[in-house]
Every structure is written in C-alpha cells, then in structure tokens.
Amino acid sequence: MTVAFIQVDLLFETPGGVSAPELGGAIDLPLNLARDGGAWTPPSSLAGALRSHLGDSADAWLGTPGGDPETVPSRLRLLGSETRHSEPELLRSTAINPVRGAAASSTFRSAQVLPAGSAVSLYLRVDRAQRAELDDLGAVLARWRPIVGRGRSTGRGRTRVTRVRLRVLDPATPEGLRALLGGREEQFADTRWVREWKGSTAAGPSAELSVGLVLAGPLHIGGGVPQQDAPANRAPILRRGDSALVPGTTWKGVLRARCGYILRSCGQPACMPHTDEGAACGTCRVCDLFGWTTSAPGRGRPTGHVGRLSFSDSVVSGEIVHRSHVGIDRFTGGARTGLLFSDEVVESGSLTLTVEPTRPGDQLTPADRGLLLLALRDIDDQLVGIGGGTTRGYGSLRLSGAGRELLSELAAEHPTGAAVRALLQGAAA
Ligand SMILES: [Zn+2]
Structure with a gap:
C-alpha cells in the first residue's frame, strides 16, 4: 500500500477570502480566523470548487454525493490548509436604491478581505493510488483556478494554482512509516517531493x-x-x-x-x-x-x-x-x-x-x-x-x-x- 500526499499552492489574484458572518461585530463580514489569529481557509470551502474542476473524474476522487444507494466514499482527503497573508483590507459598500440612484438606507456593510498576493496551501492525502492516476491528478490540479470565498460577481477571491507537489510514502519502510506518523510537518516536508507541477499562468476567463x-x-x-x-x-x-x-x-x-x-x-x-x-x-x-x-x-x-x-x-x-x-x-x-x-x-x-x-x-x-x-x-x-x-x-x-x-x-x-x-x-x- 502507498500513501500519497499532495500540496496545492494557490495565489490570490484579486482580494478575497472566506468570511465568517457569524463573527460579525464592528465589521459585517470579517475574515474567518484560525486559532492563531490569522485568516483560515477551511478545506471544505474549496471542496465544491474542486469537485466542479475535476469534472468527470470528480466522483472517482471525491466520492458520490450522499443519498445514492451505491455511495462511493471519497479517496481524496482534504487534510487541512494554511493561509499566508499581509494586513487584510477593509471594503465598505452600500446597495443602490434604483429609484433615487443613490445609496439605499440601512444597507451600509463592511467586509474584510485578504489582499491580492495572499496564498493558501491546501493539503491532500490519497491512499492506494496508482502512480499514473496521481500524475493525471497533479496535472489537472495545476490548471485549477478556484474562487475562494464570497463576492464572485464583484471579482473577489480569484486564485490560481502556482504549484502542485506530490509525495508518495510506503508505510512498509521505516522511513515511510516515520514520515506518515510524523504529522503534517513530516508528511509535507520540503525535501522529499517526488514530483512537482508548475501552475498555469494563462489568463482566466477573457473579459467580456x-x-x-x-x-x-x-x-x-x-x-x-x-x-x-x-x-x-x-x-x-x-x-x-x-x-x-x-x-x-x-x-x-x-x-x-x-x-x-x-x-x-x-x-x-x-x-x-x-x-x-x-x-x-x-x-x-x-x-x-x-x-x-x-x-x-x-x-x-x-x-x-x-x-x-x-x-x-x-x-x-x-x-x-x-x-x-x-x-x-x-x-x-x-x-x-x-x-x-x-x-x-x-x-x-x-x-x-x-x-x-x-x-x-x-x-x-x-x-x-x-x-x-x-x-x-x-x-x-x-x-x-x-x-x-x-x-x-x-x-x-x-x-x-x-x-x-x-x-x-x-x-x-x-x-x-x-x-x-x-x-x-x-x-x-
Ligand atoms: Zn428581478
């Protein structure tokens, strides 16, 4: 049996990020925070975008949706994520009253976003995968351009993959077992990647x-x-x-x-x-x-x-x-x-x-x-x-x-x- 670890690095091309309205106080839509106070991008917030990007192979990698009598479990596990960013931006807006053409009353809202250039690393694990299918998956992931968080229609949260890295461990070997039990630090250690893909820098959807x-x-x-x-x-x-x-x-x-x-x-x-x-x-x-x-x-x-x-x-x-x-x-x-x-x-x-x-x-x-x-x-x-x-x-x-x-x-x-x-x-x- 083999265990594969995949790290997907995403770069924000426009400001964005996952917000947590339930934490709203002075800011209506604050960023979702990790325990250390930095922004957190829950892996689950990327799962939907990943499913639609994988297209026909989505069910094979992520399992079939619940309710299906022959439900297939997900082979790809979303282990966690890490978000790196500088000072968040605060954006404020109002809705427009279409009669007066001016700001509508009581619609002032503020949202905190990560600046463009922020980065998210997503950590994935797959058990018992063939090397050829992992290579296919890596190449597909390198072309992924998910939108992270809300504000899709105002250009927020556009990201692209900058790098995908793959590591395959064999738990039957002492070295593989040590890395497997060593937690994320060991599993995603920098030196032992077997394959790396560069993300596509091709432009996103063309402007209408x-x-x-x-x-x-x-x-x-x-x-x-x-x-x-x-x-x-x-x-x-x-x-x-x-x-x-x-x-x-x-x-x-x-x-x-x-x-x-x-x-x-x-x-x-x-x-x-x-x-x-x-x-x-x-x-x-x-x-x-x-x-x-x-x-x-x-x-x-x-x-x-x-x-x-x-x-x-x-x-x-x-x-x-x-x-x-x-x-x-x-x-x-x-x-x-x-x-x-x-x-x-x-x-x-x-x-x-x-x-x-x-x-x-x-x-x-x-x-x-x-x-x-x-x-x-x-x-x-x-x-x-x-x-x-x-x-x-x-x-x-x-x-x-x-x-x-x-x-x-x-x-x-x-x-x-x-x-x-x-x-x-x-x-x-
Ligand atoms: Zn309408």
Missing part, C-alpha cells in the same frame, strides 16, 4: 467588456481609512496602496440600477430591490445578470443566485488631493462657523471597467451586452455618476476613445444594437 474611462469631475468613493496626520473632518477616499479604488461592488450597484431603469422606462420587467417595492424577484433580466438574494427565504425556496456578470475592482490612476467645503448657514446665507470639512478626491485620472462572465465559458447575449452599453452611454452622458457627492457634480465619468468606439455597437445595423432594440420592445427572449 473592458472599457476605458476618464474622470470628468472629482471622484470620491468613501469608506477609506483615514491617513496619518489628516484632520478629523476630512473624509478619506477608498484606496488600494497609494491609488484610489473603485470597488467592483460600486460598478455592479450603479450598472444594475441603471440597467433596471432602462428596462422599466421601456415597459420591460425589472424589479427594484432596496425600495418600498420590496425584494428582488429572482426572475427578471437584471436579477439574472446581476444576481439576487431574498431576505425572506422560505423552506425549500431558493435564497438567491449568483449573477452571470463579474465586475472587477478598478484602480484609478491620478493623484489624490483634498477639497474643502463649508456648510452654509440657512438663515444668513453665509458660511457657518465650525462647518468646514474636506473630502479626499481624485480630480483627473483614468480607470478601466472590466466585466467578465462569472462562470468560465459563459457568454453574454448581444441583448445583454447592448443593455450594459446603454447604461455606459448614460454614464458617458453624465446622467449617472459613481461614488459620493454625485448631486454636487462628483463622480462624473466619460468613456475614453476606445471606450467610446464600443458605443458604435448600439447602431441599429449592428447585431448588438438590433438585439437590444428588440429586447426593449419586448421581442427578445
């Missing part, structure tokens, strides 16, 4: 839409951490490193609200969650594209669904400055004492919006693409802005040259334009 934008006014996305020596009355901007950041959640919220508005304006169904109208319907095109959750799940009813589109974070190139404002005294019409405040803003700069399918291989229909382009045209026309202060001219964006070229797809003779016209007239499926 990559749109360059330039700022047409000051941009302020709130929720950042105050800078050292900044005065207390200065609202910090959300940052990644030294740059301002537009999180994927902002894009998703703004584009969802605008796509719904466009559909309803043309008499097509699109629900309005976060308003008096109530919860997401789960059936309209906007729910399909952007996903939905219900706050009142019933027994046997679904609690929500991940959308088909994923919106990545955009780093804004451009210097962060601060702008001062004074509050106006409503009685005298003059500046009111004690009401000086300032915002951190980016006044000029550029950024890129990236929209990808959530599921690899999925593609947008021309009608869906046209709907997104219509919403982007409204952003370009400055009917909609992003971030805070949009009522005082903040958050206006324009499509850059190549971005504007995309809008030519909205012409009636282009398949995208024809499809979205048919959709808005109620003819498209």
Whole structure:
C-alpha cells in the first residue's frame, strides 16, 4: 500500500477570502480566523470548487454525493490548509436604491478581505493510488483556478494554482512509516517531493467588456481609512496602496440600477430591490445578470443566485488631493462657523471597467451586452455618476476613445444594437 500526499499552492489574484458572518461585530463580514489569529481557509470551502474542476473524474476522487444507494466514499482527503497573508483590507459598500440612484438606507456593510498576493496551501492525502492516476491528478490540479470565498460577481477571491507537489510514502519502510506518523510537518516536508507541477499562468476567463474611462469631475468613493496626520473632518477616499479604488461592488450597484431603469422606462420587467417595492424577484433580466438574494427565504425556496456578470475592482490612476467645503448657514446665507470639512478626491485620472462572465465559458447575449452599453452611454452622458457627492457634480465619468468606439455597437445595423432594440420592445427572449 502507498500513501500519497499532495500540496496545492494557490495565489490570490484579486482580494478575497472566506468570511465568517457569524463573527460579525464592528465589521459585517470579517475574515474567518484560525486559532492563531490569522485568516483560515477551511478545506471544505474549496471542496465544491474542486469537485466542479475535476469534472468527470470528480466522483472517482471525491466520492458520490450522499443519498445514492451505491455511495462511493471519497479517496481524496482534504487534510487541512494554511493561509499566508499581509494586513487584510477593509471594503465598505452600500446597495443602490434604483429609484433615487443613490445609496439605499440601512444597507451600509463592511467586509474584510485578504489582499491580492495572499496564498493558501491546501493539503491532500490519497491512499492506494496508482502512480499514473496521481500524475493525471497533479496535472489537472495545476490548471485549477478556484474562487475562494464570497463576492464572485464583484471579482473577489480569484486564485490560481502556482504549484502542485506530490509525495508518495510506503508505510512498509521505516522511513515511510516515520514520515506518515510524523504529522503534517513530516508528511509535507520540503525535501522529499517526488514530483512537482508548475501552475498555469494563462489568463482566466477573457473579459467580456473592458472599457476605458476618464474622470470628468472629482471622484470620491468613501469608506477609506483615514491617513496619518489628516484632520478629523476630512473624509478619506477608498484606496488600494497609494491609488484610489473603485470597488467592483460600486460598478455592479450603479450598472444594475441603471440597467433596471432602462428596462422599466421601456415597459420591460425589472424589479427594484432596496425600495418600498420590496425584494428582488429572482426572475427578471437584471436579477439574472446581476444576481439576487431574498431576505425572506422560505423552506425549500431558493435564497438567491449568483449573477452571470463579474465586475472587477478598478484602480484609478491620478493623484489624490483634498477639497474643502463649508456648510452654509440657512438663515444668513453665509458660511457657518465650525462647518468646514474636506473630502479626499481624485480630480483627473483614468480607470478601466472590466466585466467578465462569472462562470468560465459563459457568454453574454448581444441583448445583454447592448443593455450594459446603454447604461455606459448614460454614464458617458453624465446622467449617472459613481461614488459620493454625485448631486454636487462628483463622480462624473466619460468613456475614453476606445471606450467610446464600443458605443458604435448600439447602431441599429449592428447585431448588438438590433438585439437590444428588440429586447426593449419586448421581442427578445
Ligand atoms: Zn428581478
């Protein structure tokens, strides 16, 4: 008999990680923590992604799902994991009220995520496996790109395998037995690997839409951490490193609200969650594209669904400055004492919006693409802005040259334009 140990090293390409809502206090979605206080990625949180990656061989390696009369147990055991990371990022967001186009009340939430570049090692064990099947398994694992934790539709938690290592022990030999009984330290000791695979560095799912934008006014996305020596009355901007950041959640919220508005304006169904109208319907095109959750799940009813589109974070190139404002005294019409405040803003700069399918291989229909382009045209026309202060001219964006070229797809003779016209007239499926 032989015992094989496999170590799979994953690298976070985008911020993410497994959260533990049950630990929520000051932070709504804190990271799941190990006993030592570092983040922990439970192996079980990767099991589902592993099953879908293994495809046809999933049942052979991971066993058949319960309830089957001829249940096959899992041959592959997920022994544990180790997560290495630097200081977690704190991301804050609100839902968008589709009527007002602004933040909906009582939807402010904060989430803690591991920064991009964090790493997870997953430790696996297989007993009585043939060397050839282990070699096949290693090669398949090297191509794995699981999404770890929540936020799939806002580009969170994208990882790729950087390395897979295999070690085969024979417990009949003293050396093999010693290693087997020695715990993880011995089992996964660095020196005695029999085979190693490098992970694929090929790009993930190709972007459906990559749109360059330039700022047409000051941009302020709130929720950042105050800078050292900044005065207390200065609202910090959300940052990644030294740059301002537009999180994927902002894009998703703004584009969802605008796509719904466009559909309803043309008499097509699109629900309005976060308003008096109530919860997401789960059936309209906007729910399909952007996903939905219900706050009142019933027994046997679904609690929500991940959308088909994923919106990545955009780093804004451009210097962060601060702008001062004074509050106006409503009685005298003059500046009111004690009401000086300032915002951190980016006044000029550029950024890129990236929209990808959530599921690899999925593609947008021309009608869906046209709907997104219509919403982007409204952003370009400055009917909609992003971030805070949009009522005082903040958050206006324009499509850059190549971005504007995309809008030519909205012409009636282009398949995208024809499809979205048919959709808005109620003819498209
Ligand atoms: Zn809906």
